[in-house]
Amino acid sequence: MKSKVKKSSLLVFSALTVLLAACSGNNGNNPATESANPTNGNTPAAEAPAVYDNGLPKDEKVTLKVGFLEAGYGREWFDHATALFTERYPNVTFDITASPKIPDLITTKAAAGDDKDMFDILYGLAYTEFVDANKLEPLTDIFQMKPSDGGGKTLDELIVPGYNVPEQYYKGENWLFPIANYIGGMFYDQKLFEDNGWNKSPKTYDEFLALCEAIMSKGIDPIVYSGLYNYSIFSFDTKVFELAIDNGNKEFRNHYENYSGPEFTSAESVEVYNRLYDMGQKGYISKQSVGMNHTQSQMLALQGKAAMVPSGDWIENEMKESAPEDFEWGYMAVPFSNNPETPIHINNGLSYAFQIWANKPDLTKQWAKQFLVSLLTNEVQQILVDKGGAFPLRSDFMDDSARAANMKPLQKSIATYMSENNVVLELKSRKVVLNSPDFVAANKHVQDNTALILTGQKEPLPILEEGERLLQKAVQEAGK
Amino acid sequence: MKTLTRTNIHIQKTVFLLLAVLPPFAAYVLFTLYPNVLSIYYSFLDWNGIGEKKYIGLDNYIRLFQDPVVLNALKHNLILVATVIPITLIISLVLADLLVNRQYKENKFYKVLFFFPNVLSLVVIALIWSFIYDGTFGLLNSVLRVLGIGGDHNWLGSPKTALASTIPLYVWCYVGFYVVIFMNAMSAIPKTIYESATLDGITSFQRFTKITLPLMSGIIRVGMIFLMLNVIKGFEYMFIMTKGGPGGATEVISLYMFNLAFGTESLSQHFYGYASTIGMLIFVLLVLLKVVIDKVFSKDSVEF
Numbered sequence: 042m043k044s045k046v047k048k049s050s051l052l053v054f055s056a057l058t059v060l061l062a063a064c065s066g067n068n069g070n071n072p073a074t075e076s077a078n079p080t081n082g083n084t085p086a087a088e089a090p091a092v093y094d095n096g097l098p099k100d101e102k103v104t105l106k107v108g109f110l111e112a113g114y115g116r117e118w119f120d121h122a123t124a125l126f127t128e129r130y131p132n133v134t135f136d137i138t139a140s141p142k143i144p145d146l147i148t149t150k151a152a153a154g155d156d157k158d159m160f161d162i163l164y165g166l167a168y169t170e171f172v173d174a175n176k177l178e179p180l181t182d183i184f185q186m187k188p189s190d191g192g193g194k195t196l197d198e199l200i201v202p203g204y205n206v207p208e209q210y211y212k213g214e215n216w217l218f219p220i221a222n223y224i225g226g227m228f229y230d231q232k233l234f235e236d237n238g239w240n241k242s243p244k245t246y247d248e249f250l251a252l253c254e255a256i257m258s259k260g261i262d263p264i265v266y267s268g269l270y271n272y273s274i275f276s277f278d279t280k281v282f283e284l285a286i287d288n289g290n291k292e293f294r295n296h297y298e299n300y301s302g303p304e305f306t307s308a309e310s311v312e313v314y315n316r317l318y319d320m321g322q323k324g325y326i327s328k329q330s331v332g333m334n335h336t337q338s339q340m341l342a343l344q345g346k347a348a349m350v351p352s353g354d355w356i357e358n359e360m361k362e363s364a365p366e367d368f369e370w371g372y373m374a375v376p377f378s379n380n381p382e383t384p385i386h387i388n389n390g391l392s393y394a395f396q397i398w399a400n401k402p403d404l405t406k407q408w409a410k411q412f413l414v415s416l417l418t419n420e421v422q423q424i425l426v427d428k429g430g431a432f433p434l435r436s437d438f439m440d441d442s443a444r445a446a447n448m449k450p451l452q453k454s455i456a457t458y459m460s461e462n463n464v465v466l467e468l469k470s471r472k473v474v475l476n477s478p479d480f481v482a483a484n485k486h487v488q489d490n491t492a493l494i495l496t497g498q499k500e501p502l503p504i505l506e507e508g509e510r511l512l513q514k515a516v517q518e519a520g521k
Numbered sequence: 522m523k524t525l526t527r528t529n530i531h532i533q534k535t536v537f538l539l540l541a542v543l544p545p546f547a548a549y550v551l552f553t554l555y556p557n558v559l560s561i562y563y564s565f566l567d568w569n570g571i572g573e574k575k576y577i578g579l580d581n582y583i584r585l586f587q588d589p590v591v592l593n594a595l596k597h598n599l600i601l602v603a604t605v606i607p608i609t610l611i612i613s614l615v616l617a618d619l620l621v622n623r624q625y626k627e628n629k630f631y632k633v634l635f636f637f638p639n640v641l642s643l644v645v646i647a648l649i650w651s652f653i654y655d656g657t658f659g660l661l662n663s664v665l666r667v668l669g670i671g672g673d674h675n676w677l678g679s680p681k682t683a684l685a686s687t688i689p690l691y692v693w694c695y696v697g698f699y700v701v702i703f704m705n706a707m708s709a710i711p712k713t714i715y716e717s718a719t720l721d722g723i724t725s726f727q728r729f730t731k732i733t734l735p736l737m738s739g740i741i742r743v744g745m746i747f748l749m750l751n752v753i754k755g756f757e758y759m760f761i762m763t764k765g766g767p768g769g770a771t772e773v774i775s776l777y778m779f780n781l782a783f784g785t786e787s788l789s790q791h792f793y794g795y796a797s798t799i800g801m802l803i804f805v806l807l808v809l810l811k812v813v814i815d816k817v818f819s820k821d822s823v824e825f
Contacts, residue, residue: 148783148791152570167789174572268678269764270786329656331678331767341657476569478584478781478795481788485590490768493680499768 093130095411102132103408108147108160109139113355114221114393114429121424126415133408151176156400162409165396168216169474178397179214181205183410188418196417200434203468204391211474217394218413221431223353224372224455224466225275225388227264231371231454233345241371242461245379246316253325256348262327264320265347267335268492276351277317279386279467280377281309287378298472300516305487305505313377314494314501321497331492335359343368353392357451358430370451372458382463389466392431419444426452475515483511557804563797570782570793581798591799594765594774595806597684598753601773602810605691606748610741612692613699618729620700621707632704635697647761650690651677677763680770687771690758695751699744706740707733742818749810753803774803 092098109119116139123135140146143164150159151171171177184197184205191199204219234241237259243249253263266272285293293309296302304310320326327347330338339360341347350356357370364370374387395416397409415421422433423444430449439445448456458464487508493499564582567575585591616635620628638646653660656675666672676686710733718732734741756776759765765772765780782796 144789145783148570152793170569170571170791174569176571268767329675329678331675332654332656332683332763333678337655346657476790478792481781481790481792482588482590484788485785489766489772492678492766493768498680 097130097404097407097411099130099132101404102134103405104134104136105162105405105409105412106136106160107138108143108163109137110143110164110393111139111141113353113359114425114431115358118421118425118428118431121428122416122421123412125421126412129415130408130411133412156398159398159400161398161401161405162412163396163398164393166217166391166394168396169211169476171396172211172214172216176399177216178399178401178406178409179216180218180397180410180413181210181215183218183413184215186410186414188414190418190420196414199436200417201436204434209470209472216396217391218396218416219391219434220393220395220416221391221425221429222434223355223388223390223392224432225278225353225390226351226372226374226455226458227276227349228339228342228352228356228451229349229371229373230342230345231369231450232367233348234371239348242373242458243376244381244462246377247379249375250320250325253320253323257324261345262329262341262347263325264330264349264351265327265333265338265341266330266351266495267333267338268331268495269334271488271491272335272338272351273317273491273495274351275353275388276375277313277377279388279469280313280375281307282386282465282467283376283378283383284309284312286383287380298470300471300473300475300512303509304512305483305508311502311505314505316377317495318497318499318501321495323497326495326497328496328498331496331498339363349373354432354451354455355392355430357449358428361430370454372451372455374458374462374464384463384465386465386467387459388469390468423447473519475512475519477515477518479511479518480515483508483515486511560797560800563794564801566794566797568794569791571791574794577794581795584795585798585802590769590772590777591774591802593769594772594777597771597773598806600684601688601691601752602749604688605695605752606745608688609692609695609699609748610744612696613703613744614734614737614741616696616700617703617707618733621704622725632701635700637697638694639698643757644761646690646694647758650687650693650758651762654686677771678767680768683763683767683770687758687762691752695748699748702740702744703737706737710736738818742814745814745818746811749814750807753807753810774799774806778803 091100107123109116116137119137119139123137127134138146138160147160147163147165151174165171168177184200185195187193187195188199197205200219201222204217204222205215229241231241233239237255239255240248240252243252256263266276281297282293288308290309292302293307296307297304317326321328327341329341335352338347338350339352339356340363342350343360343364354372357364374385376383376385378385395413397406397413401409416425417435419433419435419438419441422435422438425431426433426438426444426449427447430451432452432455433439487504490499490504494501494504565576565578567577567580616631619625620631625631641649652658654676656662656673656678659676661676662672662674664672665674674682676682714732714736715728718728723731754775756773756779759771759773759776760779763771764785765776778796778799781792781799784791
């Protein structure tokens with residue numbers, strides 16, 4: 042069994058602190074303004090050294106080829122970021138290929154085996170196959186680099202915890218450069234909730250069911266979601282952890298991280314699916330969800346035909362062209378415990394990350410790393426927050442009151458929710474990676490049927506049992 | 522003028538033939554035969570398309586015959602073959618006959634109208650039909666509501682209707698193409714045959730079934746083979762409209778193969794080796810169906 046990977050579960054409390062700061066305004070700290078780059082070309086040409094302060098040559102032109110995922114955050118922020126970088130380092134330019142289907146293009150290029158044709162910097166959240174094939178550049182050293190506005194601190198010290206944890210490295214290295222993390226949950230129309238006096242922050246599972254009932258009594262679908270892309274995960278994927286706390290199951294996380302216990306048929310998982318099935322049967326989750334993509338489901342929330350839609354914090358940016366001018370998104374997470382002491386586990390994780398292709402000229406890779414570090418300056422983070430609607434990854438981002446004040450309404454709603462509730466940001470990390478057709482078949486079987494379970498059309502247990510059978514085959518195969 | 526000797530003529534002919542045949546043959550070998558032969562090799566590998574290739578003998582083939590998704594997908598493919606092909610051919614033949622023999626003033630317009638889906642991109646077609654079937658705002662439900670017979674069914678979201686809902690889409694896409702093909706074939710049938718039959722008192726229906734259909738059997742058989750190829754190899758509409766769901770209700774074999782090779786949004790693992798094995802299954806299936814079509818439908822050619 043390949044041991045390792047990713048971020049294990051972690052309570053990213055500092056992110057919460059960051060968000061709280063957004064609500065409370067300036068906490069008195071001085072803003073971490075980015076220092077003027079000492080190598081920005083202001084020095085008279087006659088005295089200019091042949092290299093920048095970062096040690097890279099000024100006179101060697103480099104074009105960084107970027108495979109960019111154009112999705113919920115858009116690409117405007119990235120165009121700004123590259124323009125800023127080229128302004129500071131005029132010898133570095135960018136050749137950007139942006140597409141919502143960039144992962145397919147990257148896979149095809151990788152299969153073709155032509156390293157020259159491959160992007161230097163590429164979008165990607167999955168990396169084990171590339172790492173196993175020695176195709177990726179380790180990025181562990183980047184986290185020891187110092188952004189120009191970091192006051193001498195390393196990147197590792199400046200980003201929110203959870204994204205550079207040595208115990209979670211794959212094959213001893215970090216391969217992902219985090220750009221943005223997401224907060225998943227339920228998103229709703231603030232005005233619709235206010236007009237109807239609905240509970241914007243249910244504290245227990247029963248309160249949430251009461252909310253659904255109240256919404257349904259008004260002839261509105263309480264929940265609609267993209268069944269085509271299984272967006273239900275953004276609201277319900279972490280609920281097993283709440284039930285494990287309620288059940289006093291202290292081994293649950295260990296089993297989860299290592300695939301050492303039942304996964305789909307654990308008591309917690311069965312209970313979550315049973316509850317969702319019941320919600321579907323009661324009509325709380327619209328049957329129309331099954332064949333819908335995320336845009337269709339989110340449009341229904343915009344039009345007031347459905348009250349809540351599971352998604353991520355990018356929803357505000359993603360739907361900005363369609364939303365009426367006065368529309369304001371609100372946020373809540375779904376509590377699955379009836380014990381108010383049990384923290385509500387919010388789905389949290391990387392929503393955007395870059396990788397660097399290994400077989401590239403050293404100079405290209407060095408500039409690629411410099412560029413990635415520049416993306417985590419607060420100046421670029423500000424652009425990402427403004428133009429992309431993402432949450433910042435810099436933990437000192439909110440030290441500047443102006444930046445806190447500029448948070449978008451949805452980001453403020455999320456911050457408010459988190460400040461008023463007992464929450465945990467759940468990364469759902471694993472320490473073991475499974476990679477086999479049986480593993481894919483197990484997940485495919487459950488995912489393919491999830492929409493039917495959630496809409497009350499199919500009993501969950503037979504689906505979960507078959508998924509478990511396939512999963513255990515994958516676990517056994519990996520253990521050989 | 523110098524007279525060409527027999528040898529020279531022979532050389533010229535040979536050179537011409539080689540020039541005419543070699544480039545397309547080379548392209549065929551390079552872009553069709555070679556990748557297909559490679560697929561046979563890949564089908565014996567455990568390979569993700571990126572890393573090291575590992576020879577695993579017949580493991581992929583054993584998995585193939587134990588994989589319930591393959592069986593489910595093949596069942597759906599066969600349902601589509603059994604429905605889309607006859608419906609498309611019947612509608613195409615009837616429309617072609619009407620346009621050729623009725624000589625409507627609007628014939629040209631109808632031809633363009635029927636052919637129209639063929640100039641649309643697959644994505645546009647899939648989106649159009651997604652909106653037709655949309656459970657909330659869909660055209661079909663709106664019509665049903667006006668007629669007072671339901672109107673709230675989620676056509677693509679219900680396992681009972683999802684696959685059946687894709688059949689009209691396939692038929693709509695293919696009919697126009699075959700109308701044009703069949704119209705040309707019908708136009709080539711000598712009018713004298715119809716005239717003498719008319720003098721013998723033949724009805725329109727008899728004319729169609731006793732003269733037109735038999736004289737077009739060759740082109741109909743070819744149409745059937747092409748339709749079969751399209752229906753079994755195609756997965757684009759399912760990919761865009763349903764992703765094979767709900768609950769695998771619209772899973773087709775090519776979609777499964779594609780997802781294994783290139784991964785999905787939620788599972789980005791790749792299995793080129795196993796996907797190639799499925800490719801081999803599709804190849805065998807297509808050959809078998811071609812043989813069946815050739816056996817069932819006579820190859821006798823008709824001269825007129």
